[in-house]
Amino acid sequence: MSGNTDARPKLGISSCLLGNEVRYDGGHKHNRYVTQTLGKYFDFVPFCPEVAIGLPTPRSPIRLVGEGDAIRVLGTDDASLDYTEKLKSYGNRVAASLDDYCGYIVKKDSPSCGMERVKVYQEKKEAPPVRRGSGMYTSAVMESRPELPVEEEGRLMDPGLRENFVIRVFTLFRWRCVVQEGLTPRSLVEFHTRHKFLLLAHHEATYRQLGPLVAKAGIGDLDALANEYIVTLMQGLCHVATPGKQANVLMHIMGFIKNRMTDEDKTEMLDLIEMHQSGLVPVIVPITLMNHFLRRYPHEYIDKQYFLEPHPRELMLRNHI
Numbered sequence: 001m002s003g004n005t006d007a008r009p010k011l012g013i014s015s016c017l018l019g020n021e022v023r024y025d026g027g028h029k030h031n032r033y034v035t036q037t038l039g040k041y042f043d044f045v046p047f048c049p050e051v052a053i054g055l056p057t058p059r060s061p062i063r064l065v066g067e068g069d070a071i072r073v074l075g076t077d078d079a080s081l082d083y084t085e086k087l088k089s090y091g092n093r094v095a096a097s098l099d100d101y102c103g104y105i106v107k108k109d110s111p112s113c114g115m116e117r118v119k120v121y122q123e124k125k126e127a128p129p130v131r132r133g134s135g136m137y138t139s140a141v142m143e144s145r146p147e148l149p150v151e152e153e154g155r156l157m158d159p160g161l162r163e164n165f166v167i168r169v170f171t172l173f174r175w176r177c178v179v180q181e182g183l184t185p186r187s188l189v190e191f192h193t194r195h196k197f198l199l200l201a202h203h204e205a206t207y208r209q210l211g212p213l214v215a216k217a218g219i220g221d222l223d224a225l226a227n228e229y230i231v232t233l234m235q236g237l238c239h240v241a242t243p244g245k246q247a248n249v250l251m252h253i254m255g256f257i258k259n260r261m262t263d264e265d266k267t268e269m270l271d272l273i274e275m276h277q278s279g280l281v282p283v284i285v286p287i288t289l290m291n292h293f294l295r296r297y298p299h300e301y302i303d304k305q306y307f308l309e310p311h312p313r314e315l316m317l318r319n320h321i
């Protein structure tokens, strides 16, 4: 990743979403947004856990069965076939190989790959399933990799969740680049400094938590601190940035240049921030104006903030939120 300007974030993905015919029925679940839009910016590496543990294609379906924490993956037609341990252990093996990955897109509803709200069937056949499970493989990956952004292809159709996921992917990508170049207390502080306003727009409590942590860089074990830092940061960014929080950050930013802005500039900026808060314009509108003012009134600290452009503008993710 380092030193190579062509480097792109590497993401794991459920193989069937790329159009590979690996599903139990011999089909696929090709997702065009993923391949045709996100595929321009990300390198995808496909995983099909069910095929990887030795199941054929096509195959008999499997499903989550159980109650409480005792959920297992069993054959739908033959409940004596139990794939729980194989899927978990494959998930742990894959997780251990994801050091340079920046995200993972999984297939919703799958008893192996789903992230949430997967149907869990009760032992008693007549009881209806409840949507409260996670795919066995994906649970293992997420547990071992708490820093990794994971999202379902279905949830990516929601503009807010999509933008949030892509922000997390690019943040982790920038982090992986810094780590690959050799993390130092100074590079950790600089990384944090440049992400401050982005984090503030997502979760103020994490923003307040990370300041004192980063202040300890240079004292003690840097690797342990860096690990705690990135996991905490990535979990903080899971909180979606609301219009109110975005407005708060824009006001903070304006505070740094307001002495150089004319009264007319300020009125124009405040009007657009308010219009965004009222839901009249997407966040890209006040951010574009803020970037315009920052070109006119440059500010070294603010110009470096990733909040202003956390992902490629061509993805147009902020045009819809």
Ligand code: SF4
Pocket (backbone or CB within 6 Å): 014, 015, 016, 017, 022, 023, 024, 047, 048, 049, 050, 051, 107, 110, 112, 113
């Ligand atoms: S959802 Fe997962 S296990 Fe099922 S076919 Fe797709 S990649 Fe394979």
